[in-house]
Amino acid sequence: MSEYLSYEQSGVSIDANDRMVERIKDSVARTHSPRVINLHGGFAGLFSLENSPDFKKNYKNPVLVSCTDGVGTKVILAKEMQKFDTVGTDLVAMSVNDMIVMGAEPLFFLDYLAVDKLDPERVAEMVSGIAKACEEAGCALIGGETAEMPDLYSKNEFDMAGFAVGVVERDRIIKGDAARPGDVLLGLASSGIHSNGFSLVRKICFEKAQLGIKDTVSELGGKTLGSALLEPTRIYVQPIVKLLEQYPDKCPIHAMAHITGGGLVGNIPRVLPENCDAVIDRGSWDVPEIFKWLEKLGPVEEREMFRVFNMGIGYVMAVDADEAENISKKLAAQGQRVYRIGTIEPGGRKVKLI
Amino acid sequence: MSEYLSYEQSGVSIDANDRMVERIKDSVARTHSPRVINLHGGFAGLFSLENSPDFKKNYKNPVLVSCTDGVGTKVILAKEMQKFDTVGTDLVAMSVNDMIVMGAEPLFFLDYLAVDKLDPERVAEMVSGIAKACEEAGCALIGGETAEMPDLYSKNEFDMAGFAVGVVERDRIIKGDAARPGDVLLGLASSGIHSNGFSLVRKICFEKAQLGIKDTVSELGGKTLGSALLEPTRIYVQPIVKLLEQYPDKCPIHAMAHITGGGLVGNIPRVLPENCDAVIDRGSWDVPEIFKWLEKLGPVEEREMFRVFNMGIGYVMAVDADEAENISKKLAAQGQRVYRIGTIEPGGRKVKLI
CATH class of the missing domain: 3.30.1330.10 (PurM-like, N-terminal domain)
Known part of the structure; x- marks a missing residue:
């Protein structure tokens, strides 16, 4: 040397x-x-936004x-x-x-x-x-x-x-301001914890309960804890993009929310009009075992669970009530598990869990 | 609790x-x-790329x-x-x-x-x-x-x-392929180390020489070591964008390189045509004291210094020889210190330091 x-x-x-x-x-x-x-060796990534018949879609x-x-x-x-x-x-x-x-x-x-x-x-x-x-x-x-x-x-x-x-x-931006009382809330199933709340997960499983990542948990279908927790986040792009394409004119999808840190309670208000509440029926979908197990193991208050985790719903949309059934079918045809989880009601940009 | x-x-x-x-x-x-x-509360940042007379510039x-x-x-x-x-x-x-x-x-x-x-x-x-x-x-x-x-x-x-x-x-992308033998290399002064090579800097100063960040170093003009090292990276956007705007048709700026990790030796070849070398005269600019001091303190071989640090030149352009003087003046008028650091010569995509 x-x-x-x-x-x-x-x-x-x-x-x-x-x-x-x-x-x-x-x-x-x-x-x-x-x-x-x-x-060759460029300093940056280049992506053309030109309009040309060479491209599948133009803007x-x-x-x-x-x-x-x-x-x-x-x-x-x-x-x-x-x-x-x-x-x-x-x-x-x-x-x-x-x-x-x-x-x-x-x-x-x-x-x-x-x-x-x-x-x-x-x-x-x-x-x-x-x-x-x-x-x-x-x-x-x-x-x-x-x-x-x-x-x-x-x-x-x-x-x-x-x-x-x-x-x-420009005229297809979904701002959320079209949501209105009477709209139906559809929830798309998550694949698990997705990518939020892991500091709490680690505290519950490894610090407090002293479990190891290789431990098998019967409540999690016999998977190791590590592999159950690592389950990757579902990507909702294809079903949502294809759904929107099916409504080229008047769009019955009024608001959407990706359920991340803050859970349903924290994320839905980000796209609600000021004079609307989202009323969600907690019994309308099956909360996956992993959340029930974490809640009990913690223990964590149910209210806090809903503030941190997606609780089984990774993506939410407020849609025209008349079109809700159709939209559910279209999403199901794309392989999504869809739940009718609640409605929009007059209120003040809050989420009410009932 | x-x-x-x-x-x-x-x-x-x-x-x-x-x-x-x-x-x-x-x-x-x-x-x-x-x-x-x-x-309000959006999930993403929105930036319009529409063409409209409302905007200063359209594409x-x-x-x-x-x-x-x-x-x-x-x-x-x-x-x-x-x-x-x-x-x-x-x-x-x-x-x-x-x-x-x-x-x-x-x-x-x-x-x-x-x-x-x-x-x-x-x-x-x-x-x-x-x-x-x-x-x-x-x-x-x-x-x-x-x-x-x-x-x-x-x-x-x-x-x-x-x-x-x-x-x-699209027709204004500078790919570097226009560089050719005879082009002049202009170098823009850096403000110091910029943001590359700090693992080596730390090894030299703190591990080997056991200096502290609050130590005053006479070679660095009496500044504390920490503040000399933290000097922020120069932003070259305004001078370069304004310069390019002054050549709406035939552009005499044939290739440019931002000098980051790899130094002049590593970054210039990223934009050189296959059949060109960049020949750089090490005596053509003043290497800032901080590099000389680090080289001696290490000690670090000069060759390695040029492979890791910008050595005082943060940005390089290969320009038409006939226009080099004009371009230098335009950049100087924008507050840049510009050096004529070398030329493009026939070769094989190498940087030669002479």
């Missing part, structure tokens, strides 16, 4: 980065549509819709389980599910990964999860940054942030 | 988040242009240009110095400086902040730095996420990621 200090000795490997880029090339390329412009008055999110402390579970692709799915889901709430369809995605040490295998696993989810959401993965920071992250620790850009025609 | 576990007890405070949002509202609003669409064949980056372990220094606004500037600079390389102008920005504990004061300081830099770069801060993760980040630790979207007309 020479007496000179080099960047490699300070813990950052430029060559490992090159190897990783080589490894993820193909899965990234699969997400690319004809709108993606590929340049008259495009409004860009942009979201960013991480997956919270779910990354700690991924580290402990040594499973890195499903949090990649979560990362994409968190941003694209937020975006479709406005009536937008995703165009492209970028990721920021921060790791203690650039392990090409592990980063490739994360990016393959991200790329697979991008494919499902119909958005192009056009950029990303992997930062190797041994002084900031402990051994095997990492964090991730995602950025998504989509587009909606 | 009740026997029930709550989210607040697990270390995440939803109320602190609300207080923080209140605090940053004004500095964020100042970055907004008429293209920003503000909706015929818009290509979106998107970048993401962090500031590396510079965040550790910020934590130690308890100064959180300048890394916000760095965050914006890293992405927007990458974007202008393609000839794009920034439109909007989103940030992801990950903290151990949501201290509204501290996060507001970060966001105010981000917002100020967005104003300077002419882009709207339309979204962000602040994640409170006490289990992932140690006390007072944090990380940040930024995401910028800009636009360039």
